[in-house]
Amino acid sequence: MLLKITQVTFRKKGRLLLKVISFDIDMTLFDFSTQQICSSALETIELLRKKSKIVLATGRNMTLDSNQYIIDLLKPDAIIHMNGTKVEINGEILYEEFIKPELLEAIINRSEKMSWCIGTSQNSIMYTTNKQKIIEIDTNRLGYCNRNFSAFRNLMATNVHSFIAYEKSETLDIMAAEFPMLRFAKFTPDFGADVIPLNLSKATGMNFLLSTWNYKFKDVISVGDSMNDYEILKKSGIGIAMGNADDDIKKIADIVTDNINEDGIYKAFKTLEMI
Known part of the structure; x- marks a missing residue:
């Protein structure tokens, strides 16, 4: 019924x-x-x-x-x-459309300096600036983490459409203010966002x-x-x-x-x- x-x-x-x-x-x-x-x-x-x-x-x-x-x-x-x-x-x-390489490099550099966690999966590999945070997120959600990891900047030789910012809303707002040429499409009001070209x-x-x-x-x-x-x-x-x-x-x-x-x-x- x-x-x-x-x-x-x-x-x-x-x-x-x-x-x-x-x-x-x-x-x-x-x-x-x-x-x-x-x-x-x-x-x-x-x-x-x-x-x-x-x-x-x-x-x-x-x-x-x-x-x-x-x-x-x-x-x-x-x-x-x-x-x-x-x-x-x-x-x-x-x-x-892809994120411009110079913009991608800038946000990778800033994320590494600020310990922001950004990442994206390419088939069997998770490219991220903060491996430990991804492990914690997966473990809390699934009870385990079995990803293969690599540094995010190893993607610099490829085209990147988008990536994820695994941060709380307050940090996402700071990131968006520093990088106004990117769109931070939040998953929820509290945590996480897809990061894509602004338009x-x-x-x-x-x-x-x-x-x-x-x-x-x-x-x-x-x-x-x-x-x-x-x-x-x-x-x-x-x-x-x-x-x-x-x-x-x-x-x-x-x-x-x-x-x-x-x-x-x-x-x-x-x-x-x-x-």
Whole structure:
């Protein structure tokens, strides 16, 4: 039986075509507590794809080998990687942007001096300025850490789309003030941020897809849970926040559904009578 949806406001008026459905991954589809994608969400997506294009809009780099199984499961029509720094349709890159090498070197130098923890994964290696902090974070969250580590500056010879700042909100604000040419897209109001070029977001990534498909944002339903979903949920025809979402995301959503582990995806689209 469908449980009550927490909030339905439908701020936007007019007929919604809803031809594109965008999903965040972590704690929207992928549950950290089970390390799996909710089975009811998988079933819902299979039903939705019959009439709508399925997009993954994530902070992850989905080209990593470790993420291939998610692509195989969800079979998206398009992917917005790393909060809009790379956009692809069926493997064809529509757009990508990298952090300028001189800017990357500057923030690595500053992070090493200040003991800020920044990092990014490239397949089987975690490149970071603070190995011990990553070990502590993984151990607290998972009970273990089995990463292979390397110094962040070893990436200087490659192109870097984005990285993560593993710091509290107060430190993130200091970092953002010192590096105003970068965007610090916070995971939650309290901790962690994706760091990307200033002008990008999941919403800018969606713009490239919509231009290609000749759709508008009114044709989009977006689902998410954290602050890096703010822009795309706010611009979409319908924005759906998970029950486990940050409060600021819930405030701008048209629908607040149940938690990821309470079949929130299924319940939202059942309420919308799309499945």
